[in-house]
Amino acid sequence: MPNSSVPGQSSAGHTCAHGQKYEGMRMSESIHPIFEPANLSDQERSRLHNLEALVAAGIEPYPARVKRTHTVADARALFERGDAGEDAVTVTGRIKRMRIMGKMSFADLEDGTGSIQLVLRKDSLPANFYDDVWKKLIDLGDFVGATGPLVVTKTGELSVDVREVQFLSKALKPMPDKWHGVRDQEKRYRRRYVDLLANPPVRDIFRTRAVIVRALRDFLDGEGFLEVETPILQPLYGGAAARPFVTHHNQLHQDLYLRISFELYLKRLIVGGYDRVYEIGRDFRNEGVSFKHNPEFTQLEFYEAYADYQDVMRRTEEMVAHVARQVTGGTTITWQGHTVDLTPPWRRLPLREAILEATDIDYEAYPDAESLAAEMRRLGHDPDPRSNWGKLVDSLMAKHVEPHLIQPTFLTDYPLDVSPLAKGSPDDPRLVERFEGFMVGMEICNAFSELNDPIDQLRRFIDEAYRARHGDEEAHPVDEDYIEALSYGMPPTGGFGMGVDRLTMILTDTDTIREVILFPHLRTIREGGEEEEGAGEDVPSAQ
RNA sequence: GGCUCACUAGCUCAAUUGGCAGAGCAGCUGACUCUUAAUCAGCGGGUUCUAGGUUCAAGUCCUAGGUGAGUCACCA
Structure with missing residues (x-):
């Protein structure tokens, strides 16, 4: 099926096969509860509705191919060199912010190399696209390709003066707060992709x-x-x-x-x-x-x-x-x-001196676990009685020396x-x-x-x-x-x-x-009561 | 594993002594052709982590559990 890259001109009312695919997800007998309306927030329902409306308008919401001519960084470099002229560039990315002002809008588009402003004017876009698609069906977080010449706005912001928009990917989840991002540490680590896209x-x-x-x-x-x-x-x-x-x-x-x-x-x-x-x-x-x-x-x-x-x-x-x-x-x-x-x-410092300096204990004077532990107790420490001599020395270092080595x-x-x-x-x-x-x-x-x-x-x-x-x-x-x-x-x-x-x-x-670890280890969340454990029957545990 | 603290709208956060659960952003509707955290007007949105309990009344108090953070124990 050909992908319509000029969505505003597609024949309305034509329903392609994808239409049925997405409608099916809304039915109560859908294959998985994730996209059932009852499980969605109002904002998620709105986005799913916009997805269906895009499909109904003949726009492929997840096209297979993209025609990009410049990354955001390349487009900026092109302009800096003065080589931009009036030729159109096509940049692609996620829409991070939108400022809709009647018949004209600004949007910030971000790819992996940076962010650039899009200027969209009703007059410069295909018929009805501005009112029917841009203002109604495109949400923050969607990926689009934008084609048009590079211009500088009155306030000095380098922008793409958009003549054509290609839809690239629909976001079905609302984006985090555009100013604060995601703060909750648990959310950030469990869903690192949200952390990365928002922060x-x-x-x-x-x-x-x-x-x-x-x-x-x-x-x-x-x-x-x-x-x-x-x-x-x-x-x-x-x-x-x-x-x-x-x-x-x-x-x-x-x-x-x-x-x-x-x-x-x-x-x-x-x-x-x-x-x-x-x-x-x-x-x-x-x-x-x-x-x-x-x-x-x-x-x-x-x-x-x-x-x-x-x-x-x-x-x-x-x-x-x-x-x-x-x-x-x-x-x-x-x-x-x-x-x-x-x-x-x-700096180089023998361990013995470091511990002596920090604790007044010369461990060489206490060559076995019993005497060293006794000396530690005498000076007010609380050694683990199960520790051998080496572990006692290590604990002295870890507690009294290591924290001070800035x-x-x-x-x-x-x-x-x-x-x-x-x-x-x-x-x-x-x-x-x-x-x-x-x-x-x-x-x-x-x-x-x-x-x-x-x-x-x-x-x-x-x-x-x-x-x-x-x-x-x-x-x-x-x-x-x-x-x-x-x-x-x-x-x-x-x-x-x-x-x-x-x-x-x-x-x-x-x-x-x-x-500094993309996906740090976190405990798996257990849902409510105890469920029978399916795993582990032939996996011996460490003794 | 012990102790302390936290968990409230999609996100960021409020909520007095136990007394109608709120705001900003985001969303929806409308206005707006140079904004950039746009602005303005209106509207919707809640299992207050879960399950019990006390109480006329629980986001708030009690018990148990979940997850996270800190700390101690443990861990080169």
Whole structure:
């Protein structure tokens, strides 16, 4: 069926096949309750009525093809160059605002490149189109193509002086408030498309996120790193202290884990002979949700042979500074009122000193969980009695040090107990060569000189397995194949992991991870009472 | 999981001590050929998150539940 691109001239009263299609949706026996009039608001009914009226007038409300000559940005550029002349351009987009003034109207049309004003005059349009279609049947939020020469109005606004309108897509839902947009956080996250179409600054956040990811790749590619992809579904998880999601492969009759890190696979690649590898991808951790935790999040990890954690520290600050320059043009940023200077070099501070300074506790004087917990209680802290020594140290850091690290800081030289994959310090058997990077009170990265001694690594795994048997749900399982890989020899290697979402929070001045994830995890809304659960019969849950 | 707070028209928000549930935008009708949050006149629009309870009377008080936010616990 030919699409009538000049709707005003179509023969009225002719009903095409589409007419019956849409009328059917209004009948009580319609196939789904979504479009039943009883379930619609007055505004939705009005829009559905306008859709039917368009079809009755012979206008295809969802045509298959569009004839656009210029994006909004292109049209503006054309005019700026003075090349516009009196030739017509065709721009396409969503109608965001309308000002109808009798026989003349203004409308703001927006596409992905920007917004431009349309001028519609009754005299300049096909017969009856202005009164019968434009004023009556087109709603805010509809997509149209507008054709006409570029003009400047009396008030200086570049506009398309519209001679022809092509209808492109009908919006059946009313648009959010044109001034306030959508504010309700739950609505914004559950229906992100509404958030994006109504709140332009939100679109900018995800454009910036793309710039950040591209800048990370630029930087690492430029340093000779190879981008790789490793399994998300893994028979054995590892590389971080976290509980995994469990799933099941039906045909193989095998439980699989969604990865919690890329670490053990990327180091296998170092064994295989790639000296510099990285991966940017999704990790999944089955734990609490908060302003800085989403169950799935984007991680960058890189591994570099013949480097140690000091080398990685330097690379980290250079990489983050590079990204900041790509995003903001400089290395000083503002986050929630704090001025943060990302210019290398960043402050380095041994973890032991940081905790001593903040809490007056020198954890090395309390080498076991019992004595450290006792000292913590003596100073008024409330340690979790189930915690082992490493977790106590970590909790001291997380509670008393991390929140105060606004400027970028590397905490260095972590206890071996909490670092089962990191190489021991040659100077102190209780420490490993590890650092974590912090800024704006948040951890953003974690790195170490990788443990490449297969016998030492096996010993660490066995310790972890012991902890797992004694209730530590985040302890590492023994990965025998990884030990096998190390047994072929892995060069001294520096490894690094960073939360890309958190970096994005910092560079977009947002205070919750949900603002930088397009579709953050939210609980499914349960309707009223309890319904029987259909799923889950052959999906074992994590124990 | 504990505690605190929130949920009202399509959207943004009001509603006094428990006393007729309102406004702006959006919608509908009309006027208007240079507006840009257009303006002006008129009209319609509500399961006040859900289910109970107290009361002559509940958006408001009580109980339970849902969802979200914050916080604590947990979580590199």
